[in-house]
Amino acid sequence: MMENNPLEISNPAGIYDPRDHAYSHVATVTAADLLVFVAGQGGSRTDGVLSDDFRTQVKIVFENIEIALASKGLKMNQIAKLTTLIVDYNEEKHEILIEESTKIWPDLKFPVNTLIPVARLALKGMLIEIDATAVNS
Template sequence: MANAKAQQTRAFEFINPAGLYDPSANGYSHIARLGMGARIAFIAGQGGETPDGSLSPDFRLQVRQALDNLAVAAAAVGANLQGVVKQTMLVVDHDEKKLHILGEEFARAYGPGMMPTATLIPVPRLALDGMLFEVEAIVAISAE
């Protein structure tokens, strides 16, 4: 894989090929390729609701809670956030400030290294009043 930056994990690898900009500051990678025998799970959109159903009015806190919720869902299938290969994010009234918050919160949640592939979709509204962020994911589960 000439001129490409890649990170191999047990179930998949992320690839940022030469010729595409480096997306790491925005919290994602361009490509994820599953390895042989990997299984996948599809996790429905997780918002920033706490276990009692409440939502903070703060965008950053909703993103943080949504990623914590995603981690709980991943754990339920024997995975963790490092197994997320693809995520789709829905952001109410998206702007550059929110993009920077997303990058910071993804770095906090996912740790060092390459980030999952991602698509961000700006939306005017989400399912619940006051909901500002939602993330759905595809998670790779090691065949071991």
């Protein structure tokens, strides 16, 4: 583990380098630290309006996660694990997710992420939902 950092992101040799797809293979968390779980966030703000634009929803999802983490004194670089659900997943949506993720993690130390294509999410018009697990030391 890195000194004074309870979260270590790594990509072991022998497995392909996943950073071009905006995720990492392994997140290691020191057991003595506090874990913060953020429920799946959708692409709407407090007004509940969902844009038809996928990129807009992705940006709002990440903004919502950032707000939730900030409420506990955490930042986006303290996320260890994401689960991403995308409606009607395709390569264009994948590229948008990568582009927006790279803006948040320009050092390419992406959280571990499982991407799951789905037919539908909880609300009509929801195109993406992401939950997060972060660590606070």
